[in-house]
Amino acid sequence: MTESFDVVIVGGAVIGSAAAFFLAEALPRSARVLVLEADTGYAHCATTRSLASIRHQFSTPENVRMSMFGTEFLRHAGARLEVNGEAPLIGFVEAGYLFLATAAGWATLQCNHAVQRAEGAQVALLGGEALAARFPWLATGDLAGGSLGLAGEGWLDAHGLMHGLQRKARSLGVQVRAGRVEALLREGSRIGAVRLADGSTIGCGTVINAAGTGAAALARTAGIELPVQARKRCVFHFRSPEAAPGCPLVIDPCGLYFRPEGAGFLCGMAPPEDEDPECSDFDVPPGWFEDRLWPLLAQRVPGFEAARPLSSWAGHYDVNVFDHNVILGAHPQIDNLLFANGFSGHGLQQSPAIGRALMELVLHGGFRSLDLGALGWQRVLQNRPLREVNVV
Ligand SMILES: Cc1cc2nc3c(=O)[nH]c(=O)nc-3n(C[C@H](O)[C@H](O)[C@H](O)COP(=O)(O)OP(=O)(O)OC[C@H]3O[C@@H](n4cnc5c(N)ncnc54)[C@H](O)[C@@H]3O)c2cc1C
Structure with a gap:
């Protein structure tokens, strides 16, 4: 040595x-x-x-x-x-997360909200009507409400x-x-x-x-x-002719997420457990955007009906099983x-x-x-x- x-x-x-x-x-x-x-x-x-x-x-x-x-x-x-x-370019954008809940998930959202507030996090619960007023591009008919980050959350x-x-x-x-x-x-x-x-x-x-x-x-x-095991997670970049002003990082009750990135959006969703083996490759499974994500995107944001995929990539989550x-x-x-x-x-x-x-x-x-x-x-x-x- x-x-x-x-x-x-x-x-x-x-x-x-x-x-x-x-x-x-x-x-x-x-x-x-x-x-x-x-x-x-x-x-x-x-x-x-x-x-x-x-x-x-x-x-x-x-x-x-x-x-x-x-x-x-x-x-x-x-x-x-x-x-x-010389300062590093970290590009921190504080734009919030929005966790959405149906009636089935509302109690859990409230519970988590209490934990977050007790720690001093700036988060607000919005009922269905408040959600619709704040984000008019969002389909809220099936939702009980959402939890919105008011400061400190975003992307970089x-x-x-x-x-x-x-x-x-x-x-x-x-x-x-x-x-x-x-x-x-x-x-x-x-x-x-x-x-x-x-x-x-x-x-x-x-x-x-x-x-x-x-x-x-x-x-x-x-x-x-x-x-700890590697589990594949795919991210998709798309553009939408319809804008979604003030869009935070939205987490749909079905697990779909999306957020703005430059002039477009990023989105993704974890696969169901029985389709989520330990992995070693970085291939994006064919059809994921078109068959699985797009219908869910358009359901939550009708303007995303006109979404067009631009690119995608796969990464490995380091999952503590x-x-x-x-x-x-x-x-x-x-x-x-x-x-x-x-x-x-x-x-x-x-x-x-x-x-x-x-x-x-x-x-x-x-x-x-x-x-x-x-x-x-x-x-x-x-x-x-x-x-x-x-x-x-
Ligand atoms: C698609 C995707 C989306 C994500 N989104 C988010 C998010 O929005 N927010 C968030 O907080 N986190 C997110 N994560 C998780 C986050 O990226 C990881 O938890 C974090 O980057 C882990 O960092 P790390 O340095 O531990 O591991 P890694 O970034 O994986 O780095 C490990 C490094 O160790 C090196 N290495 C491995 N073995 C050896 C060895 N034997 N000898 C020498 N070097 C070795 C590898 O080459 C690698 O560079 C996401 C992950 C993925 C895949």
């Missing part, structure tokens, strides 16, 4: 870059932090294939708090991530955030290298080193698993079973391996909160700002799921 680092971060997309940034800010300049990234083009990671949106409308207080910190971070990211007078440039975090971390001394970690070399209750695909090894004080959908394979090399929430922190069997995996579709918006939390775990051995203890391994090992109801 020729080299050793205080912290080795495996995976350099948004979570790895956020951890690197917060560590670089907090640690003395003499500390050695290394990010190892298998694909420095970031062609297939979830971060760059994401819908890149942020909401406060979750059912779990921890998720609301993390996203609220995400908003604060995004609002000031230009100044915080500036390097040599995911690549811009990742790049900005990484660039700032580098400017503060973090090293970022191309390299696939093939194995975590375990010595009893510690990881002594990581082994790369070229056979070289690098010693480590702490290792952070930020490998996204590669996290379970990485954990397995250290004898840990991480319940245990309870759809991140698994954060050390496994009781290994002291110096920190996990931040299984975001199940909401990792981009949580990246600032998770980066800060990982920094606190490395520096202090515990959380200092948000208490995210409920998101640790104990719940998995003791079979106590912390379920997030609002998974999109």
Whole structure:
């Protein structure tokens, strides 16, 4: 072994870059932090294939708090991530989410609303008539109402955030290298080193698993079973001759979502569970837009009858099949391996909160700002799921 680092971060997309940034800010300049990234083009990671949106409308207080910190971070990211007078282009648009509910889902929406309000989120419940008055382009006949984010929710440039975090971390001394970690070399209750695909090894004080959908394979090399699987999610870009003024990110009761993007719109929907196997390819299934999404779009927004598809892509959600929430922190069997995996579709918006939390775990051995203890391994090992109801 020729080299050793205080912290080795495996995976350099948004979570790895956020951890690197917060560590670089907090640690003395003499500390050695290394990010190892298998694909420095970031062609297939979830971060760059994401819908890149942020909401406060979750059912779990921890998720609301993390996203609220995400908003604060995004609002000031230009100044915080500036390097040599140049601020990153993050393109944060605060335009809100609108969760719609039929009579069947209204009680759940109200319940979630109470959780969000208790955390200080600025959200409002609108009945059917108020919805129709505010969004006249929306078909509301079957709806009991909706929950609208009034501030702090919206969308951003995911690549811009990742790049900005990484660039700032580098400017503060973090090293970022191309390299696939093939194995975590375990010595009893510690990881002594990581082994790369070229056979070289690098010693480590702490290792952070930020490998996204590669996290379970990485954990397995250290004898840990991480319940995270890749699930395909497709996003479709379309244009519509009919405008939808003031359109937020709309979540239909059937699971369909859509939001503006430039002069057009993005939309998508999770497949039913029995059509959602673990996946490895990035093919967009034929007919998804025309046969499945378009009829639903036109049902909710009659003006979308004239929608025209422009392009599409597939990405992989890093799904925690245990309870759809991140698994954060050390496994009781290994002291110096920190996990931040299984975001199940909401990792981009949580990246600032998770980066800060990982920094606190490395520096202090515990959380200092948000208490995210409920998101640790104990719940998995003791079979106590912390379920997030609002998974999109
Ligand atoms: C279609 C889609 C829409 C989404 N929409 C949203 C949204 O609107 N809002 C939101 O908050 N989240 C969204 N997400 C989820 C979000 O993108 C992810 O949760 C988040 O990007 C996870 O970041 P990450 O850094 O953990 O993983 P990734 O972005 O997947 O990055 C993992 C990195 O680790 C590297 N890696 C893996 N294994 C190794 C190894 N062994 N050695 C070295 N490097 C390795 C990979 O090359 C990759 O670059 C969406 C995801 C998808 C797919």
